[in-house]
Amino acid sequence: MNNAATRATLRLEQVNLLTKLKSQASGNQQGCPILQDISFEVLQGDRIAIVGAVGAGKTSLLRLINRLIEPTSGKIYIENQEYRQIPIIQLRQIVTLVLQESKLLGMTVGQALAYPLILRGLSKQVIEERVNYWTEQLHIPNEWLGRTEVQLSAGQRQLVAIARSLLIQPKILLLDEPTSALDAGAASHLIQVLIQLSQTHQTTILMVNQQLDLAQMFCTRLLHLQQGHLSTNQRVSEINWDELRKTLIQAQSQDDFEF
Numbered sequence: 001m002n003n004a005a006t007r008a009t010l011r012l013e014q015v016n017l018l019t020k021l022k023s024q025a026s027g028n029q030q031g032c033p034i035l036q037d038i039s040f041e042v043l044q045g046d047r048i049a050i051v052g053a054v055g056a057g058k059t060s061l062l063r064l065i066n067r068l069i070e071p072t073s074g075k076i077y078i079e080n081q082e083y084r085q086i087p088i089i090q091l092r093q094i095v096t097l098v099l100q101e102s103k104l105l106g107m108t109v110g111q112a113l114a115y116p117l118i119l120r121g122l123s124k125q126v127i128e129e130r131v132n133y134w135t136e137q138l139h140i141p142n143e144w145l146g147r148t149e150v151q152l153s154a155g156q157r158q159l160v161a162i163a164r165s166l167l168i169q170p171k172i173l174l175l176d177e178p179t180s181a182l183d184a185g186a187a188s189h190l191i192q193v194l195i196q197l198s199q200t201h202q203t204t205i206l207m208v209n210q211q212l213d214l215a216q217m218f219c220t221r222l223l224h225l226q227q228g229h230l231s232t233n234q235r236v237s238e239i240n241w242d243e244l245r246k247t248l249i250q251a252q253s254q255d256d257f258e259f
């Protein structure tokens with residue numbers, strides 16, 4: 001293991017992910033490649049933007065890192081420990097994933113925000129302070145706290161789901177298209193809050209985002225996935241954003257044409 005590897009908070013080594021499809025004839029496991037030979041490492045406090053065309057494997061990569069699914073082969077290390085050796089409850093405290101469609105599980109917004117902190121045994125006062133802090137940071141008004149999921153718009157639900165993940169104070173935060181339902185002002189405000197979080201708490205953030213202007217504003221490093229392969233892993237200063245924009249538009253038009 002080299003020095004850089006030991007400093008990495010997250011490290012993927014030659015990770016492959018295949019879909020598990022059982023061949024009816026033989027009963028053997030066969031699979032279609034979703035992610036192929038993915039290796040990269042992320043340092044504490046890094047902000048990683050993940051881009052790629054529809055179906056490139058972005059969400060699968062986040063689900064792998066959160067261990068909702070496991071690699072078919074290859075290794076994932078979190079703070080230098082192979083992540084299957086970390087008890088799942090501990091892993092969930094280190095790594096939090098916010099998917100695009102998050103659910104409040106029948107609770108009000110206030111209950112849903114407090115619930116993970118109650119599970120962690122925090123005092124009522126600490127819970128109240130954290131909820132107040134993060135709802136203020138994300139411009140979530142008090143009147144939402146009594147509402148249930150069906151009384152929120154998609155963008156409001158998205159903000160609540162993000163607030164809930166921030167309350168837990170994870171070391172590694174995974175966000176899948178967190179700005180997709182937000183208006184331009186709310187999206188840019190969220191990006192500023194995330195940048196501040198990474199700077200003040202050294203939180204490591206990996207964010208899938210198709211809006212390149214937001215990715216550019218946000219990231220210290222960019223990963224570009226193309227058909228399950230990691231085609232680009234660059235620091236922000238090395239990225240040719242115009243070239244990247246063209247490549248992504250071309251891939252999108254190709255998809256539209258094939259569709």
Ligand SMILES: Nc1ncnc2c1ncn2[C@@H]1O[C@H](COP(=O)(O)OP(=O)(O)OP(=O)(O)O)[C@@H](O)[C@H]1O
Pocket residue numbers: 019034052053054055056057058059060061
């Ligand atoms: N459980 C599964 N079983 C079979 N195939 C899957 C499964 N999950 C994902 N896939 C396939 O893996 C590929 C990558 O999917 P993924 O959702 O990771 O892509 P994505 O880059 O996040 O796409 P999008 O931008 O549309 O969200 C797609 O071709 C998808 O159809």
